Amino acid sequence: MIRRLFVVLLLAVLGGLFLALQLGYVPDAQLNQTAAYYAEHGAGELGAANLVTAIIVTYRGLDTLGEVTVLFLATTIIGLVLATGRATISSESRRTQVSELLTTGSRLLAPPIMLLGVYVFINGHLTPGGGFQGGAILASSALLLLLAEPLRDFSHSLIATVEALSGSIYVLLGLFGLVFAGGFLDNRFLPLGTFGELFSAGAIPLIYSLIGLKVGAEFSSVLVHLSATDTTEEQP
């Protein structure tokens, strides 16, 4: 088949490019200039033990704000795309058999999973993890609840409120940094505290928690939208 041949040819060329890249790649022995700056001054300047968090929340905080905006847009468009022309779903059509094990298990597991999510984003400046990972864990508990009780009506307005509030406070904290510290999203308008403690690194835990809530709300709203359309709509 001629079409498949083209694809294979194209990928062979791409593979050749990758091979050239790989053969010519020499791992650095030292950190490059930017990374060296973060490694040397990151802990002292911002007080965050996790340098990745320091970069995401503060050094490149503006990019993260953009990222959260992209995620918000994606969620909104998904809501729009799935909502238009959605048939009104009677609870009758959504009735599915859910096993006893799943229902009981989800009651047991959902709260600890939520707690783990909160733990992950509150400790984002100390341990691996942070707002995005914690938010994803939060949303996974929402997924479990959705699987266990498909009939339960998730409050769209609650999810939207959490999302909107955490997003606005995030921007507000960024402006605080502009007024009271060095620049937009600067974390040093709060005391840096002792290095390695939970309440340290200025506003980083606060900002990352807000990101976690926002991401959790966004992912949950995607899941709720996708599950709400989980009906056999009549084909035209």
Added chain:
Amino acid sequence: MTTLAMTTGFVLILIGLYGALTNRNLLRMIVGFTIADTGVHIVLVAVGALPGRTAPILDAAVPPAEALARIVDPIPQALVLTAIVIGLGVTALMLAYAYRLFVRRGTLDIAKMTELKW
């Protein structure tokens, strides 16, 4: 180790693109894109990994004074975190569009969607 990770990443990108280009089912194409996405992430992290160094998290084991000589480059890791989140958003968006197309057409076969064909 870095070579192995990089090779895996490149191979995953090729596999994903092959899947996305040769399959005609929209869902399989989306899976292909996701695999290619994962490959890109692995390559990025591998570029930032310096041999014999540890994660960029400072604690008792890696005091801030020794950070310069002992941690890997944290910037690619931050970039990949961003890329994963955006990738998830894009995947969800693709799935939503695929769902709408299926509702409208009753098929996921890309060959049957001929409006843009020339």
